[in-house]
Amino acid sequence: MTGILLLEQALNGLQFGLMLFLLAAGLTLVFGIMDMINLAHGSLYMVGAYLIATIAAASGSFWIGLAGGVAATAVIGVLLELTVLRRLYERDHLSQVLGTFAILLMANEAVRMVWGSQPVPMAMPAALSGPVALLPGFSYPAYRLFIIGVGLAVALLLYLLVTHTRVGMQVRAGASNREMAQAMGTNVRLLFTSLFAVGTALCAVAGGMLGPLLAVQVGMGESILILAFVVIVIGGIGSIRGALLGALLVGLVDTAGRTLVPVLFGQLLGPAAAATAGPAVASILIYVLMAGVLFWKPRGLFPSHG
Template sequence: MTGILILEQMLNGLQFGLMLFLLAAGLTLVFGIMDMINLAHGSLYMVGAYLIATIAAASGSFWLGLAGGIVATAAIGVLLEVTVLRRLYQRDHLAQVLGTFAILLMANEGVRMVWGSQPLQLNPPAVLAGPVELLPGFVYPAFRLFIIGVGLAVALLLYLLVTHTRVGMQVRAGASNREMALAMGTNVRRLFTALFALGAALCAVAGGMLGPLLAVQVGMGESILILAFVVIVIGGIGSIRGALLGALLVGVVDTAGRTLIPLLFGQLMGPAAASNAGPAVASILIYVLMAAVLFWKPQGLFPAHG
């Protein structure tokens, strides 16, 4: 276990955590302000990745694919909110879970009908395809560094949006005290639609960034949706700051654990334990982290309700 390996895994965890933040930011705002459990959030991530891959393949440009996919996914999010999800706001959580889970299943089958069951190929731009030497003897993929830069830039823009704009003030007010925000004249329909558009666009950004690293395939949204829910529970429902910190914690713990735990088990208990018990223990680390955080902070690290 060398310092180079640890540094590489920390960068991988940072990159993965920032992409989780893009997914969790929209999800935590929808959950915190609208009090709505949206299981279809992962489907927007999947659809965004498919649209970006398709437009990039047709145009021959990753950048055109990314821009077109973000705009198209945001439009799909608005259409979904106006036509279907708006009817679920006043329902209980069970109805919301069932309704959005049905949307998730229909989205999977719709993607399979349009694009087929085979994964799509999404290649990074040529300028970012190679490695970059960060330290003597340590090279790191340029595209992963680009993902880290995009994640940090989006986090900064969201911070400025939430803390320095009128819309952000309404979002924070809705997350802290929804009834008071309504009484003060907040345009609820417009705010909800804008939040869904923003959340869908962030899903598409995450899909475009992770698409070249992971497979663009049917059902890719389910596993990452579970991690996004873990993030918002750790960070605090309705809190952007909590979503960022929770995503970074989950990203680093999950990525580093899957590499370092098997190595540690191999040194302490031999190769058999490393191949069998190591991955199993690594896969539950984020849930152990969530349980520990909730034991000390039942409302999460930075709950919107203070």
């Protein structure tokens, strides 16, 4: 186990964690402000990836596909919120789970009817397809570095928006005490529609960024949705800072566990244990992390105060 391997896995974990942050940021604000459990969030990530891949293939440009797919997905998210999700705001959590789970199933079937069951390829930009030498003897893919840069830039923009603007003040007030924010004149419905559009756009950005690395396929949103909920539980519901820290922790623990646990098992218990028990143990590390955080801080690391 070398220092180069540890550095590479740390960068991989940072890249994955920042993409999880793009998913979790909108989800945690929606949950924190409107008390809305949205299981369709992962479907918007999937739809965004498909739209970006399709527009990029038709235009021949990844950047046109990214811009067009993000805009189209944001419009779809706003229409979904205005026509369906608003009816679920005042319902209990069970109704919200059942309603948004139905949307998830319908989205999967709609994508299957439009694009088919086979994965849709998405090529990364040619300018970012090569490696970058970071240290003597260590190169890292330029596209993954680009993903890290995009994630950090979005995190900074969201931080400035939430902490240094009037809209951000209303968001924080709504996350802390929705009824009081409404009493003080905040149009929470309009605010939520705007937040839902931003969260949907971030989903599409994550889908477009991860599309060249992962398979763009039906059902791709379910597994990453589970990780997004783990992130907001660890970070604290309604907290952008908590979502960022939780996403980085989950990304680093998940990536390091899948790489290093089998190696450790191979050294201690032999190749058979590394092949069988190693992946199984690695897959539960993030849930062990979540349980540990909730044991010490039941409301998450940085909960919204209210």
